[in-house]
Amino acid sequence: LSDHMMFYADLKLLAYEEDLAAYVNEHTYTQDSVIEDTWEAYANALEAAQSLLAQEKVHMMQDECKAALEALQEAVATVRFKPTVVSNLVAKTTNYKTIALTWDASEYADTYVVERLSGEEWINVTQTSETSYIAEGVKTGKEYTYRVKAINAEAEGSYSEEVKVT
Numbered sequence: 425l426s427d428h429m430m431f432y433a434d435l436k437l438l439a440y441e442e443d444l445a446a447y448v449n450e451h452t453y454t455q456d457s458v459i460e461d462t463w464e465a466y467a468n469a470l471e472a473a474q475s476l477l478a479q480e481k482v483h484m485m486q487d488e489c490k491a492a493l494e495a496l497q498e499a500v501a502t503v504r505f506k507p508t509v510v511s512n513l514v515a516k517t518t519n520y521k522t523i524a525l526t527w528d529a530s531e532y533a534d535t536y537v538v539e540r541l542s543g544e545e546w547i548n549v550t551q552t553s554e555t556s557y558i559a560e561g562v563k564t565g566k567e568y569t570y571r572v573k574a575i576n577a578e579a580e581g582s583y584s585e586e587v588k589v590t
Contacts (some may be wrong), residue, residue, distance in 0.1 A: 507574035507581035515589035533574030
């Protein structure tokens with residue numbers, strides 16, 4: 425080859441090397457840029473994932489709280505409370521052989537136990553679902569003392585105040 429052609433080939437090779445260097449630099453820059461963009465996208469994705477995870481944890485906690493509340497509501501629905509104290513117990517002589525007892529309904533009561541004092545001991549005279557009782561066969565002029573308590577399947581309420589009647 426002639427010197428002139430060699431010079432021209434060297435120029436072409438030099439141009440080619442410069443183009444290649446520029447391409448590599450550009451490619452490296454682009455690669456760095458891609459890496460940087462990818463890293464930024466990764467960081468954003470990670471942040472979004474953490475946010476979603478936090479939201480999911482909140483949802484999970486809400487679900488757990490909701491489940492616990494439902495379980496509590498079911499438990500409360502099955503609980504039978506102790507009956508309240510019977511109030512306003514009244515005893516009246518209706519004729520010479522009967523005494524009428526009446527009282528206000530007790531909350532949570534299924535039935536009522538009516539007791540009469542006999543000496544030092546309380547005697548169960550009846551169990552009723554009504555809020556009244558008629559004691560028959562009583563003796564004229566004798567003092568009788570009564571009390572009532574409400575009961576349900578799970579518990580017994582406290583006794584009412586005692587009432588005396590002659």
